[in-house]
Amino acid sequence: MVTIQRTELKEGIQAAIEKAKKNSASVLVSEVQKIDSCLPLSFFAAGKEKYGGERFFWKHPSEERYMIGLGICKEIASDQATDRFFHVEKEWGSFISQAIIYDDEHVQGTGPTAFGGFSFDPHKEKTMLWSNYASSLFHIPRFMLSITDGHTYLTTNVVCTNECDSSYYMEIENERQELLAQTREHVKLELVSLVDRLEVKPEAWKQSVTQVVEGLKQGPLKKVVLARELRLIFNGEIQSETVLNRLLEEQKDSYVFAFESHGDCFIGASPERLVKKNHDQVFSTCLAGSIARGKSEAEDELLGNSLLKDDKNLIEHQYVVDMIKEAIEDTCTKVTIPSHPQLLKLKHIQHLYTPVIGKADEHTSLLALVEKLHPTPALGGLPKEPAVAKIREVEDLDRGFFAGPIGWMDYQGNGEFAVAIRSGLIQGNEASIFAGCGLVGDSRAESEYEETNMKFKPMLSALGGI
Ligand SMILES: C=C(O[C@H]1C=CC=C(C(=O)O)[C@@H]1O)C(=O)O
Numbered sequence: 001m002v003t004i005q006r007t008e009l010k011e012g013i014q015a016a017i018e019k020a021k022k023n024s025a026s027v028l029v030s031e032v033q034k035i036d037s038c039l040p041l042s043f044f045a046a047g048k049e050k051y052g053g054e055r056f057f058w059k060h061p062s063e064e065r066y067m068i069g070l071g072i073c074k075e076i077a078s079d080q081a082t083d084r085f086f087h088v089e090k091e092w093g094s095f096i097s098q099a100i101i102y103d104d105e106h107v108q109g110t111g112p113t114a115f116g117g118f119s120f121d122p123h124k125e126k127t128m129l130w131s132n133y134a135s136s137l138f139h140i141p142r143f144m145l146s147i148t149d150g151h152t153y154l155t156t157n158v159v160c161t162n163e164c165d166s167s168y169y170m171e172i173e174n175e176r177q178e179l180l181a182q183t184r185e186h187v188k189l190e191l192v193s194l195v196d197r198l199e200v201k202p203e204a205w206k207q208s209v210t211q212v213v214e215g216l217k218q219g220p221l222k223k224v225v226l227a228r229e230l231r232l233i234f235n236g237e238i239q240s241e242t243v244l245n246r247l248l249e250e251q252k253d254s255y256v257f258a259f260e261s262h263g264d265c266f267i268g269a270s271p272e273r274l275v276k277k278n279h280d281q282v283f284s285t286c287l288a289g290s291i292a293r294g295k296s297e298a299e300d301e302l303l304g305n306s307l308l309k310d311d312k313n314l315i316e317h318q319y320v321v322d323m324i325k326e327a328i329e330d331t332c333t334k335v336t337i338p339s340h341p342q343l344l345k346l347k348h349i350q351h352l353y354t355p356v357i358g359k360a361d362e363h364t365s366l367l368a369l370v371e372k373l374h375p376t377p378a379l380g381g382l383p384k385e386p387a388v389a390k391i392r393e394v395e396d397l398d399r400g401f402f403a404g405p406i407g408w409m410d411y412q413g414n415g416e417f418a419v420a421i422r423s424g425l426i427q428g429n430e431a432s433i434f435a436g437c438g439l440v441g442d443s444r445a446e447s448e449y450e451e452t453n454m455k456f457k458p459m460l461s462a463l464g465g466i
């Protein structure tokens, strides 16, 4: 059983209440404790009853990090479209500036950490589908499990106001003990069956592809990414732990994430990093250009080799490299980018892949990098603004958080955002899943349609739909 040896939370809460009274403002207390190992999914599931609808889950592809948050001790939420990254950065900065932090370990992704993301396009009219997600939305959890390099940490966050009294400590301590006791329980995985599958206007989608491709041939737009949606209906409530369990098993080389808000769950397994910041080291990824996996090793190799030589896919990929290179060179020194893409092979698809590394300038924050990069031409197009405007005009779909940046940032300025693709939104017994494809002058509607079918597979399979 997970036990806690020593806690400074009682002193912390006392000090925070005094500070809150003096400043007439709420004060965060955050305590980091090293604990015995705890399985990530067990922790997520242990929070189901009390924090269901207010949890998050994050797994780095290499398993270098898991982060699981339960409950919300502070929410940063806004539908403001202009300066949204700056707005979040400001609110996050002022929230942590007054915090009382007990953290002897200083391990990244522990202590005060915000998890969340941004919608793809805040200027697109929001529909009911995404009504439970503000277009900038971050949660600072009550409890967070962080597993990194084989060590496990528990962060407890408490916001104290001038109305709290010292009995607050016992309330939180009881809540913490109750949760830790529940992490011993077996994770119940309940399967549901697909009863209906609604493909949202496939013929109209193909027509939009043809129309956009005609435009690309004329210029000045070079690339536009168009997405489509499948609505799935099941015979019972979809359990996010069951879907996570499948994604963890099947999509080992992807970021596996879940982000619950007001009971809905945005969930997925993305192979694409937007940006990671580790002190001044910056990492990004160019991922675009796709082909199927082969049924045999020989066929797989043949397909991979043909992708590496395919002009249409190489152009689709190169636009992403050009844009990310420019964005990273604007904010970083010592930029390294290989001159040719390599293959990234996933369970259902293979891609062209180019990693990017740089050293950030002193004043470049993680969110400034996110703003600069989002959306890359792997999700938006080239040039950026007119491509996003084109998507807004022709796409008959509310992407919401699909293809937006999703991830975490800690109080030390480190963090990582993935591009939220291969994802879907779970709402009770229904789910919407999304997939897009990069259109260039040489694209053909039918093969792009098939490509999006491949990109639906990770979520379809995790939901039990295939
Ligand atoms: C837009 C998606 O994938 C992007 C990432 C990799 C390859 C892509 C492509 O080949 O079109 C897309 O740009 C998606 O999965 O929905």
Ligand SMILES: [Mg+2]
Pocket (backbone or CB within 6 Å): 288, 289, 290, 316, 437, 438, 451
């Ligand atoms: Mg493509």
